[in-house]
Amino acid sequence: MKKYDVVVIGGGPAGVTCAISAHNTYPDKSIALIRREKTALIPCGIPYILHSLNSVDENILPDGLVANNGADLIIDEVVEKEEKVLKLKSGKDIMYDKLVLAVGSASVLPPIKGMEKVGVFHVKKDRDYLAAMKDYTKKANNIVIIGGGYVGVEIADELLKKGKRVTVIEMMDRLLATTMDQEFGAKAREVLEKAGGTILVENKVSAILGDGRVSGIQLQSGENLNADMVIVSTGARPNLTLASKFGLAAHPRHGIWVNEYLRTMDKDIFAIGDCASKCDFFTGEFSSVKLASTAMAEGRLVGSNLFEIKVVRKFIGVLGSFSTKINGTSFGTSGLTEEKAKDMNLDYIIGEAETADRHPGKLPGATKIHLKLVFSRYSHTLLGAQMYGGDSVGEMVNMLSVIILNKMTDMDIDNLQIGTHPLLSASPIAYPVISATVDAIKKWYDYIPKKELTNRLDSRKKH
Amino acid sequence: MKKYDVVVIGGGPAGVTCAISAHNTYPDKSIALIRREKTALIPCGIPYILHSLNSVDENILPDGLVANNGADLIIDEVVEKEEKVLKLKSGKDIMYDKLVLAVGSASVLPPIKGMEKVGVFHVKKDRDYLAAMKDYTKKANNIVIIGGGYVGVEIADELLKKGKRVTVIEMMDRLLATTMDQEFGAKAREVLEKAGGTILVENKVSAILGDGRVSGIQLQSGENLNADMVIVSTGARPNLTLASKFGLAAHPRHGIWVNEYLRTMDKDIFAIGDCASKCDFFTGEFSSVKLASTAMAEGRLVGSNLFEIKVVRKFIGVLGSFSTKINGTSFGTSGLTEEKAKDMNLDYIIGEAETADRHPGKLPGATKIHLKLVFSRYSHTLLGAQMYGGDSVGEMVNMLSVIILNKMTDMDIDNLQIGTHPLLSASPIAYPVISATVDAIKKWYDYIPKKELTNRLDSRKKH
Numbered sequence: 063m064k065k066y067d068v069v070v071i072g073g074g075p076a077g078v079t080c081a082i083s084a085h086n087t088y089p090d091k092s093i094a095l096i097r098r099e100k101t102a103l104i105p106c107g108i109p110y111i112l113h114s115l116n117s118v119d120e121n122i123l124p125d126g127l128v129a130n131n132g133a134d135l136i137i138d139e140v141v142e143k144e145e146k147v148l149k150l151k152s153g154k155d156i157m158y159d160k161l162v163l164a165v166g167s168a169s170v171l172p173p174i175k176g177m178e179k180v181g182v183f184h185v186k187k188d189r190d191y192l193a194a195m196k197d198y199t200k201k202a203n204n205i206v207i208i209g210g211g212y213v214g215v216e217i218a219d220e221l222l223k224k225g226k227r228v229t230v231i232e233m234m235d236r237l238l239a240t241t242m243d244q245e246f247g248a249k250a251r252e253v254l255e256k257a258g259g260t261i262l263v264e265n266k267v268s269a270i271l272g273d274g275r276v277s278g279i280q281l282q283s284g285e286n287l288n289a290d291m292v293i294v295s296t297g298a299r300p301n302l303t304l305a306s307k308f309g310l311a312a313h314p315r316h317g318i319w320v321n322e323y324l325r326t327m328d329k330d331i332f333a334i335g336d337c338a339s340k341c342d343f344f345t346g347e348f349s350s351v352k353l354a355s356t357a358m359a360e361g362r363l364v365g366s367n368l369f370e371i372k373v374v375r376k377f378i379g380v381l382g383s384f385s386t387k388i389n390g391t392s393f394g395t396s397g398l399t400e401e402k403a404k405d406m407n408l409d410y411i412i413g414e415a416e417t418a419d420r421h422p423g424k425l426p427g428a429t430k431i432h433l434k435l436v437f438s439r440y441s442h443t444l445l446g447a448q449m450y451g452g453d454s455v456g457e458m459v460n461m462l463s464v465i466i467l468n469k470m471t472d473m474d475i476d477n478l479q480i481g482t483h484p485l486l487s488a489s490p491i492a493y494p495v496i497s498a499t500v501d502a503i504k505k506w507y508d509y510i511p512k513k514e515l516t517n518r519l520d521s522r523k524k525h
Numbered sequence: 526m527k528k529y530d531v532v533v534i535g536g537g538p539a540g541v542t543c544a545i546s547a548h549n550t551y552p553d554k555s556i557a558l559i560r561r562e563k564t565a566l567i568p569c570g571i572p573y574i575l576h577s578l579n580s581v582d583e584n585i586l587p588d589g590l591v592a593n594n595g596a597d598l599i600i601d602e603v604v605e606k607e608e609k610v611l612k613l614k615s616g617k618d619i620m621y622d623k624l625v626l627a628v629g630s631a632s633v634l635p636p637i638k639g640m641e642k643v644g645v646f647h648v649k650k651d652r653d654y655l656a657a658m659k660d661y662t663k664k665a666n667n668i669v670i671i672g673g674g675y676v677g678v679e680i681a682d683e684l685l686k687k688g689k690r691v692t693v694i695e696m697m698d699r700l701l702a703t704t705m706d707q708e709f710g711a712k713a714r715e716v717l718e719k720a721g722g723t724i725l726v727e728n729k730v731s732a733i734l735g736d737g738r739v740s741g742i743q744l745q746s747g748e749n750l751n752a753d754m755v756i757v758s759t760g761a762r763p764n765l766t767l768a769s770k771f772g773l774a775a776h777p778r779h780g781i782w783v784n785e786y787l788r789t790m791d792k793d794i795f796a797i798g799d800c801a802s803k804c805d806f807f808t809g810e811f812s813s814v815k816l817a818s819t820a821m822a823e824g825r826l827v828g829s830n831l832f833e834i835k836v837v838r839k840f841i842g843v844l845g846s847f848s849t850k851i852n853g854t855s856f857g858t859s860g861l862t863e864e865k866a867k868d869m870n871l872d873y874i875i876g877e878a879e880t881a882d883r884h885p886g887k888l889p890g891a892t893k894i895h896l897k898l899v900f901s902r903y904s905h906t907l908l909g910a911q912m913y914g915g916d917s918v919g920e921m922v923n924m925l926s927v928i929i930l931n932k933m934t935d936m937d938i939d940n941l942q943i944g945t946h947p948l949l950s951a952s953p954i955a956y957p958v959i960s961a962t963v964d965a966i967k968k969w970y971d972y973i974p975k976k977e978l979t980n981r982l983d984s985r986k987k988h
Binding site for chain 2: 075078079082083086087104106107109110114115116120121122123127353354355356357358359362363366373374375380381383384385386387392394396421422424425426453454455456457458459460461463464465467468470473476477478479480481482483484485486487489490491493495496500503504507
């Protein structure tokens with residue numbers, strides 16, 4: 063029986079990152095990565111298979127990432143475990159010393175009548191399935207997308223670029239509802255509508271119509287819509303089959319329970335990425351946010367800490383940092399939205415700024431960038447940032463994540479030295495991160511009962 | 526005689542930012558900004574007047590920035606000061622309570638024979654002068670740029686886009702020599718040469734030739750080159766005329782002496798921006814780096830602290846954060862270069878990464894991004910970052926500045942949650958800031974004498 067020091071189950075970005083990190087930290091240890099799929103995909107690239115990429119095969123996570131980083135890649139499926147021996151579908155047994163579960167998540171399929179009809183697809187991380195889905199879009203003209211989260215919106219954008227008629231149906235009151243505030247959801251709607259999309263919010267699909275093949279949908283509001291294809295993107299749930307076989311504590315929505323170092327109830331088994339439980343950066347409560355940004359940090363941490371805690375975790379919890387691009391407008395968010403701040407009963411101040419992302423604004427390629435910051439009114443720390451604008455949003459959101467993670471205050475941000483360049487960024491005088499911070503400081507400053515403070519000082523002087 | 530609570534002298538970005546900040550913090554105070562020039566320019570936009578912008582007037586710092594932010598804009602020149610009364614060229618007197626000098630810097634003109642000839646220009650922040658310079662480029666075909674710092678390189682790039690023959694002559698061994706390491710200077714050279722430019726390094730112009738009008742230059746190496754226009758960009762020196770009239774301590778190269786809160790020897794006079802002395806973030810020594818990123822932070826700080834210290838300064842010293850774009854390739858730098866680390870006798874480790882800035886790399890618009898990080902080998906803190914790549918460099922450099930300012934270590938960076946998106950950023954598995962950090966960690970880790978540590982532990986166990 064083959065024995066490895068480290069076995070990673072799952073070949074998505076979390077598993078691959080963990081295997082690389084393990085090899086970097088423990089170059090003398092033997093490492094295997096077991097993957098069920100013949101081909102691994104880049105999850106966040108999946109929407110772009112439909113138009114921007116020529117084929118599914120342009121969206122592949124290369125096997126070399128594993129093999130060239132000192133790990134054996136085994137295409138097989140783990141079906142059971144006895145002590146430290148993994149039983150594979152092929153009949154082989156593999157022994158491990160440390161085990162990492164990086165088995166990801168799968169689409170949640172809503173209980174809608176007619177989901178089995180030809181022409182209904184969901185976002186499955188499977189090469190052949192997605193190739194068939196791409197193929198199907200060629201014949202489809204009238205496509206309904208169920209779910210207006212960022213995956214649904216990205217798919218809609220791709221299909222609109224292909225010239226399809228696209229309708230997005232969202233249960234909540236806006237697009238991107240779980241990650242961004244009202245005005246950003248409205249902006250996403252505006253840019254999708256500009257591209258020709260139809261958006262129906264506060265609505266649900268009650269049935270998929272058609273005789274074997276999709277011909278339309280029925281809405282909860284009563285209406286019927288014609289459609290020859292339906293794509294479901296209503297979120298994902300952790301894959302828990304193995305965890306349950308292995309007797310590990312897990313929650314159906316939050317995933318396999320792990321401690322701060324991503325260790326499960328079994329001290330030699332770790333879980334990372336979409337399948338592992340997470341807590342929120344701000345509240346410490348369970349978080350069901352599933353993002354590559356978190357999964358990658360977990361993969362690196364576990365890879366380094368398999369045999370001893372080398373990398374001490376400084377920042378815990380899911381920050382929820384992500385970006386997307388819809389019909390040429392980029393969106394980014396990190397940390398708390400205003401809505402979440404309200405939910406938490408948090409005493410906050412909002413700072414806002416809008417400015418051109420080139421200076422002077424007459425330079426070619428200049429786009430307006432709109433930024434909203436959420437500060438703690440008493441603690442003065444930055445807690446959240448949302449923005450839309452040009453491509454620079456992609457890295458500005460990461461800058462803001464670093465600021466939030468470091469618990470920097472409005473005054474700290476005011477002290478920042480920000481590099482700007484006419485062809486690359488906003489004017490130094492109107493740099494949005496600073497301007498929005500100053501906007502918050504002004505509001506906060508207005509709030510101080512100055513008179514009262516002065517009186518107190520005056521009365522002190524008198525004594 | 527008119528009296529203001531605050532008078533700012535100088536209408537560049539530092540002065541304007543300071544006036545805005547003063548008005549935001551002290552809305553009840555009267556503020557005036559005195560500017561010599563009829564029109565104020567955006568300094569970093571000046572190279573782009575030559576091609577990307579249609580005219581100098583597209584590169585103007587709008588007067589409204591001052592007027593709409595509660596300050597009086599006075600176009601006049603301060604010639605003398607008696608106690609707290611400023612004597613203006615127009616004959617008017619203005620009294621101040623707090624005074625801010627934001628009088629900037631002026632080009633250093635090297636002592637070359639023939640500098641007075643028609644067709645020799647330098648980078649003067651003057652509307653009419655620059656309009657004449659832009660005009661002159663129309664007739665010129667063969668342009669020599671003296672100085673290969675970032676202004677010289679940006680001007681070269683603009684003129685090459687205009688279809689001119691351009692030669693850059695640089696005294697040091699590479700382009701961008703004071704701000705970036707060898708390989709980045711080489712990359713800047715490569716992209717400028719690709720655009721058709723000629724670069725001569727380790728060379729100097731000994732004379733400008735021509736009968737009244739420029740016809741060529743003589744190099745120190747002996748050669749003569751034909752040229753019908755010469756643009757000098759060999760750095761800048763602080764404007765010290767007023768400081769010297771006011772009796773303030775100043776150094777010809779480093780500027781007006783100021784304390785940590787930018788206050789001069791006179792407790793009611795502050796100095797900010799290019800005219801003010803600065804110390805280096807790492808060494809505390811005088812720094813002669815002149816960057817908008819620093820000037821803006823100073824302007825905001827002084828504006829808030831004029832009447833009392835409200836914003837406590839947490840990070841002092843010039844970080845040297847900037848970005849530029851040459852022939853489509855963006856460059857960024859923040860903090861220490863490897864060369865400066867060596868000069869400081871600093872025990873460092875380099876981490877490097879190169880990756881596509883889209884994922885998968887097959888997506889349209891993908892560009893390679895190359896990142897080099899300088900870490901303290903013992904303290905583990907990030908001290909410097911240099912990069913080139915696509916436009917995302919513009920904000921990535923600011924993210925790295927925030928990391929450096931927060932004295933984050935390699936392990937802190939490894940713990941970061943980085944948002945990535947196929948259309949906006951590198952793959953989460955190969956995000957350059959993380960990859961380069963891991964590269965440094967690996968080198969550092971290799972260095973630990975593991976055997977020795979193990980032996981010590983073993984011997985301890987034995988007792």
